[in-house]
Amino acid sequence: MPLPSPRRRAVVSLARPLLALCSASLLFAATSPDPRPWTRWWWPGSAVDRAGITQQLEAFAQAGLGGVEITPIYGAQHAEDRYLPYLSPAWMEALAHTTREAARLGMQVDMATGTGWPFGAPWVDPAGGSQKLVQVDGHLTGAPTQMQVKRAAPGGEGLVLDPYAASALQRYLTPFDEAFRHIDPSGIRAQFHDSFEYYGAEWTPGLAAAFRAAHGYELDDHAAELLTENPPAAGSPAADALGRLKADYRTTLGELHLDYLQAWADWSHDHGWLVRNQSHGAPANLLDLYGAVDIPETETFGSTLFPIPGLRRSPDEIRSGQDLPEPLMMKMASSAAHVMGRPLTSSETCTWLREHWKTTLAMAKPEIDRLFVNGINHVLYHGTVYSPPDAAWPGWLFYASTQFNPNNPWWQDFAALNAYVTRVQTVLQSGQPDNEVLLYWPYADVVDDPSGLIKQLGVHHVDWLTHSPFGAAARELAQAGFACDYVSDAQLEASRPTANGDLQTPGQTYRLLVVPAARRMPLATLRYIISMVRQGTHVVMLALPDDVPGLGHLPARRAEFAGLLDELRSLATDTSLHLTLGSPDERRNPLIAVAAHRGLRRETMAAVGLEYIRRRTDDGFAYFITNLTGESFNAWLPLGAPATTVRRTDPLDGMAGAAPTRIDAAGKTSVRLQLASGQSVLLHATSPDPTTPALAAWPILEPAGPAQPIPGSWSIRFRRGGPVLPPSVGSTALGSWTELPDPENQRFAGTARYTIEFDAPVAPPGTTDWLLNLGDVRESARVQLNGQLIGTAWSLPFQLRLDSALRAGRNVLEIDVTNLAANRIRDLDRRGIDWRIMHEINFVNIRYRPFDASDWPLTPSGLLGPVTLTPLRPE
Template identity: 45%
Template sequence: MAFPSLRLSLAAALMLGCPGSIVAADFPADPLAWPPVTSTNKPWTRWWWLGSAVDKKNLTRQLEDFARTGLGGVEICPIYGAKGAEDRFLKFLSPAWMEALGHTTTEAKRLGLGVDMTTGTGWPFGGPQVTPDMASVGLKWIRQEATGGTPFKIDLPQGKVVCLHAYPESGEAVDLMESTHEGKSGWQPPAGKWTVLGLVAHSPVQQVKRAAPGGEGNVLDPFSATAMERYLGRFDEAFGNFAAPMPRAQFHDSFEYYAAEWTPAFFDSFVKARGYDLRDQLPAFSGQGDPDTVSRVRADYRETLGELHLAYLKRWHDWAKSHGGITRNQAHGSPGNLLDHYAVSEIPETEIFKHVEEGQIPMMRMAASAAHAKGNNLVSAEAFTWLDEHFQVTPEELKEAADFVFLSGVNHLFFHGIPYSPEDARWPGWLFYASTHMGPNGGLWRDLPAFTAYIQRCQSILQEGRPSQDVLIYYPIHDIWHGNQEKLPLFTLHNQDTWLAPTRFYQTAMELWNNGITHSFASGDMLSDATVLDGKIVLGGHAYGALVLPGVKRMTPETLARITDLVRQGARLVVQEALPAEVPGFHRKRERGAELSAIAEKLKTQATLIPPGGSIVSALSPLVRRETMTASGLRFVRRAHDQGYHYFIVNRGNETFDGPLPLSVPFKSAAILDPWNPGHTVTVPGNEGSVPVRLEPGESVVIRTFTDRIVEGKAWTAAPPGAREVTIGGPWKIDFIEGGPSLPPPSGDLPPGTWTKLPGAADFSGTARYTTTFQAPQDVTDDCLLDLGKVANTARVFLNGEALGISWCAPHHIRPGRALRPGENLLEIEVTNLAANRIADLDRRKVPWKQFHEINFVNIDYKLFDAAGWPAFDSGLLGPVRLMVPLPP
């Protein structure tokens, strides 16, 4: 096997990348240690500059807060401003704005933070420099009947007529463009019945959403690289004398160029790309005639727009690169091949929105697949967007969501997000309308360092080494383009149930996911870069044991010929249902179809064919590895490092997993690392091919295997068969130490329970200290466990004056270690709740805290936010609190 040389070539390739952005982290010198901490493996945050009403003092203050809290960087996104702060607004890209940016990048460098920025304000790209001729363009149809001998009259829609043809019941069409003037047509129809079809392009069709001052204006044409080049001229001018550190990356939000369906150069681009003139197939484009022709012509239109948007993104990327930067791009939402659009950037970015469910995994894995195909390391995600209602998102929800994006291949997480808020802003400060608010005054900030540290450790592992994916699945975009939608389909996260979930591609990806077979996706263009080594397909420096065609119906002869070449070199091909039998598009479909059939005929004897209803898992089992842990509800990411493999494992099931965890890779020894407790690492021998773990539902763990090495450290020992419970029932004293609207009076002689029932505490949001003493038995050991029971919402624990740490989410277990002593012990628990109760109090008292321009502040259903009817959410130490003393073996 030639894998050692493959690893060396990959390492060399990564060394040529952008430092700190796409390069994998170094393996720690200590095999039982976590990788070195970098700003990139810490979580970053989107940082909304409301009205760009920023000043140097507050910029520095907030950046220092970010650094102390464990963030690694920010993405600046200027948006609309707060009412009453208009005199502070800075116009986007003005000298004052650029000075603020320079102060930010300079201070961030001092603090070890990174800085990205949106190439615009709000979203999508656009602004005052976007004149109507470079703005996004909509498309309207003209459909009208005409009768010979009757004067034809038509009131044309507003816009520019780009084609207008009359079609008789039989015979040649008539071009009416020369008879159309000033919005009317003077054509006299000859005898017979006629159908008049035409297209009207109208622009502009959209204004920048949530624009910041100086960023208002038309949305840019997303299908014009020329428009992009002109758009970027304003940035060239603004950065002309910029002396501060440049931002690391430019960011492009998801494709939300709504109603954009055209571009002025479309007809010429279409002829060049597709080989015929769309105007010659206007009836089919409108949906008339042979359904197969309709499907093909519309697919050609969609493919052409996809290619034009790809050129648009490349022009933006090349501009950023020319200024020494890289790009992050959210490709989802575009009408094109998402894999190729994600792959334009060094850091492709996905996102989660509202809910978290495993059915989203194939869509989310596209960003990671693009990075894998290009040999890039980082995959980012906009995380926690509308995860729940404002101020109600719990730490448990955040932890579940973070783990979920990690499982999708993400290793560079961005909070969504934290608004810039000046020190003099009245509580709750300046806010952005979409949750989740991760900053101060949101209820999560005080104990957030525990969560950022968890993310940092997980990402340090997920950025180290290389992805270990066994199967490459071809993404059949042409089958999707040939769908029966009349409008231009946009491939968003929100509508994937209509365009992605029904496909065999999606079903295959989910079957492999559920059966523990690792995989990535590849487009036809990506396969053109693939090679074969020792029977494995190598793409982006990663080796795959098999290529799967998941019920693909349409493919270009060029792509199938490339696959045939890979198979000829030794690659293994698995075909579900049948090899593709149709070519996409309309031009020369018979000739191209015959070429495709000839290639397929030669290939079918060399492929593993799975008939309809057959098992893809059974077909792949002789070729690739399978991780059987998924049958127990465990989900994982596996990455290769120079001495073995890393596993990041999450229990997404409903039952506790407790026992040997079989791994598909051979290993001589393994280390079990707890990302919540960096010093808690144990080792196990690999002679049984499994690692013993215990994972409660929602818990996660990192396992590091060593292929040819025995590592020495604290040996794993079996947990005692049970534990003796020592109830810590109080009485408890509670002191409110931080928060508002005011500090309730202290209370004593209490059992655990919500503090909302105490005098003056129903509307309180902040931190309270619970204090009690308890008697520990004489036989306590370092292996005892403090179980806090239910906590609303986070807890800092102190035992006998020693800080034990922060418990961020359930299960709220803390190891007291040597701080625990026989006899009397002093236990102090500082509990912080969410901000919901205090926000509800403001709305009940009709305090005008929602004072923002444009959309102002809305709830999760985009209706006016009003928390006055919220109940009092449980807060505090709810318990029961217990000391778990292990029984002797």
């Protein structure tokens, strides 16, 4: 392949994203973050009315949700006369009613800038639609992909938009401008764009000119190589040249999509709205895309294999062969938010966590905890469907779980999960991130690949991230207890060295820059690293890069590249500077040694499997810590942050107290911590003024004796649910209520109250409290003792401390246990009831095949126990 003419370096300008940052700060001041979780609210057919909107919003508010994102989709069968065409006056009035009611209830509203996904509509013509790359008469050009909007609502059907053409986007947005002239737009917090699913979009009419301007040669001259179906042998010079050509092509597409995204953000800001974007899936530099919007959003898809005892993950209830949610990928969104100074990072949460009607609140918690420790602080559930009050159970539904809706039996206990999320997000939305290491992402390595054409960097199949030197460095830092954020080339160039060797990005200050081994590195990045080193920035380069990226003018660029490498080697010998170079010949990686020498705050809890996130506060540091291992933790835990006092808060119930602390001779603070598998905690490490009132001590308790079963007979009364309430029964043994004699128990979904009267056991010497262990709960339990609400046990382990509620003599324990909807759905399918009434995809199972629960085994339901009391005493 001949070398093209001299190349002009492609520049991703951060000028507009930085301007967006300023405007976003003003917008956030006017619409302060709400720590409550939100939900995606699908409007099937947009067949909504005032009464139904109000009823559902009131249910959401009562359950503890802070906001909704409206996404209109295809409708329900036999409800066509209720449909509201998208952006019609009636649709806009429904939106206005929603924002007014949300404001009345203290909630907020986002909306997708379109229906279904991705952007597209009837008014998109082929010239403005997405295009694939073809060759005609030896020249590269575009041909319509003919892709239609997926899951479109009435009035939103049509061609998918060209995601690389800002001009096409402006034409697409014109009907929105007209529609919003008729209602007050201030009730909308943000516009939303889902993950990049413009399938087959490989071309845009402006690509050739943009490519020439960015890279200095004609893409058309290399049409045959770009479209070849017989790529050269791996490792050959021809394969190297092809990888470079495709890198230039992919980089240009990515920059054009960034322009597209920025045009959408500018339009939204002009209307007073924030923008929330899922950048993943795009064939572009994800860090730049995430960083260019106000609220970058990641997503979790599928279920993680956590070793928490009692956390069920049956093969027939999960998506087999699907990549698991990847923490390194989650940090893409939060890193961009931290680096660019965005206060919120959101997540589409619990998508396809389990099969429909098989997901429990306990299954959601560890997935959410994993998001929290990776920097997400704004959870949006996936999701909730608008269903009119007159719809028969289970109502209108979306084909992808999880069903976070009021028809789900555990909705009455959903508020307990939301209270938990709110307590954690109150902390994670306060203060500032405290990740001290900035880890450079070699995006040039990802796009330099001779295989394929475009590279969509999604949340599935993330080998490009995990199986790379970058991924190895990120994991090494995490395992060593050093918190990091990722940075792109453009974001790095927007950063400035400080006088004390730190690096100030647009959003945060970092104390160490780490550059993993890279095959390719842009000259501008290499120059900038040298400039930072000369100004005193602390830098670790785990290996020198091999070469420059791209195809244009290689001899001249390689000559400069070689000179820059020589300069780096020379700087590394200057003891007045702070550059450490790794080498493949070194037996020990210098990264951890340098981080420790730099005095970074190291969290040794990572070595025992505890996961955490740390944030700076006005008076110290805040931690969220979760135990997602299979073992309990019960020991002294050193903290990386200095403190004389540590406030411990249980995010399940909000109870707080002063945790036991000790400070060693080196001034290192340790806190005494007990965390069962699956539990989490909030810590506030501070050094308060001596006059500050002391907190009550958080007790460290141990068993004062063995667990004791509660003797007696249980009465079981079915209180709410359907299709009918089974008769009350009594039983001396606990087990699934599906095994009770009445056949109604086998199809019941809802809540039963388990009541038992018992005499308090004899307390061993030193007993100060009792631990109520409910054993196997299917699936959540609200507990009262002697008429006093003890709490809702919805997460593992199903345990509650009783404090003073247990009294001498006779006690009455009442446990309201709620099961899943699985058995009721099974019954509908076994009886042939037609409840799948949606258009288009209608309803599918977790493997995207037609849904049929008729052959499901009965799902155990109720209080399986054993229920025990364990005496506790101070350790």
